[in-house]
Amino acid sequence: MTLTLKKLICFLFVTSLAIIGLLSANSRIGVFRTTLGVYMPVTVYKSVKTRIPRYQVVKTSRISKGVQHTYMARSAGTMGLPDVSKTKLRINNTNIRKGEFFSFFVDFKDKFGRQRIKGGDFIFATIDINGTRSTGKVIDFDNGTYEVIFLASSEGKATPTIQLVHPQEAVYYLENIEWPVEDRVxxxxxxxxxxxxxxxxxxxxxxxxxxxxxxxxxxxxxxxxxxxxxxxxxxxxxxxxxxxxDKSSVGKNFQKVPKNVVDNYFSKNVRYAVMKNQFHIIINSSTDPNVNRDLVESFDLPVCKGILPSTLSDGFWTGEVWHSLVCKTKQWSPSEIRRCVRGKHLILMGDSTTRQWGEVLVKTLNLSTKITFQYIEERSDTLNLTFYFHPFIIGVQHTYKLAELHFEVDILKNLVGCDYYIVISPWAHYTQWARDSYIERLQLLKIAVLHFKERCPDTPVVLKSPHPRDHTKLPQFIYGSDYLIHRLRQVMKSVFADTDVFFMDVWDLVNSYHSQNEIHMPSPVILQKLYIFFSHVCKF
Structure with a gap:
């Protein structure tokens, strides 16, 4: 071997050692783990944050691979409704670390123990990991099996809760028979x-x-x-x-619902039926000290604006604090809020869930503001706020005068100047509207917003999503169904998809809170929603 060749080999060897040392000092090998046995190794530099995978991308990939069940040919068979007491949870991988995504599978069985061969059930999935709580993303394989993807938001014992809200049969009735028709209120x-x-x-x-x-x-x-x-x-x-x-109208309409539909598809056995916890798993600490120190900071999050794509996790609760993984947010102090709203007129338009924003905000800022069912007005050096209840209120025994009607399109058209923060949220009173009537109402609202944005392109407009609620009487499970509320949410997001309106999706935030779902969630939940709102309209 010549001297020149020896020098070249020595140089390459030393250079490779240097590169290896540089990589080991500045990078880590990250793995997005799934229970389908798919491992996608990626090199993630410590100075580069991780992007949360998009839900639709992962869903499409999972469904394309599929979960197959082998069915024996039968001359005759019986397929019953889902039975949570017969249904099993399974997990393929229990070696999970904080900051990773992992999956449970739900194989729905009927009361005979037979695997359901169709999907379409409406499911809630939440998890508690050592006191942190979040909502799982559900993938329906359309054969009775569902994958629920969770984020390991903490280390410690993880306890999932899977709830069958409605079986497919009830979903079909609500979607195709109940929602399209008029004369329900x-x-x-x-x-x-x-x-x-x-x-x-x-x-x-x-x-x-x-x-x-x-x-x-x-x-x-x-x-x-x-x-x-x-x-x-x-x-x-x-x-x-x-x-x-007319308080009697709901009862009269409920009598028209076929008895077999009520007795079977909306019975207690298949209505918000919770699967008994079958096991717990332990989440280990991450090998990345950045994740252990601050999980939110380890992710590359966008700013809060526009219609953001759905990712595998919207965020998680620790105590009374919501950590958003949808976009960059912070906890706002009263003094920071005062600076944020200074010189702006906050316009809130919606139902009583939006009125709560005004109620909690004036309390946070220690203001004595007169609040009525339909209207809030605060005019002070601290806060300039107006709340308008949308027309045609239902579900409450409240009489309102036609002179008090305030449609959003009229309010937006009559605004002078552009120094506003605007929130719109028509949903809680619309599950009893026919589907096409609600869609037309949103489409016209969108036109009004676009006209306003032509005049005031830099004025923030926020569209607050619906959220799950409580149900106390049987008719509410039909006319105020969480499935119908979920569909309103989907329609709302779809109608405004091609605008720069910030769609503020609070569904998972509410559904994973530590108390039960209610139409009027506790003040700490409202405060966290306000923090997301301020994170959108104000720089920090």
């Missing part, structure tokens, strides 16, 4: 003139024909959707002063 209209008062029945109508009815059109806000009342005995249609929900 009525109001009582009060007509007053010359000290004479008369009442009649009113409803929202978009399709069909009618004869000799009082018609009330709101074309910019509702399009072809009209408010129709039976003509009162003597008074003219223009004497309609106020409306209130």
């Amino acid at each position: 009525y109001w009582i209209g009060s007509f007053i003139k010359n000290k004479l008062t008369e009442t009649s029945s009113c409803a929202i109508k978009r399709v069909g024909s009618w004869v000799n009815k009082c018609e009330y059109a709101f074309p910019e806000a509702l399009g072809g959707v009209m408010f129709i009342c039976n003509k009162p005995k003597t008074l003219p249609c223009d004497s309609l002063i106020s409306t209130r929900t």
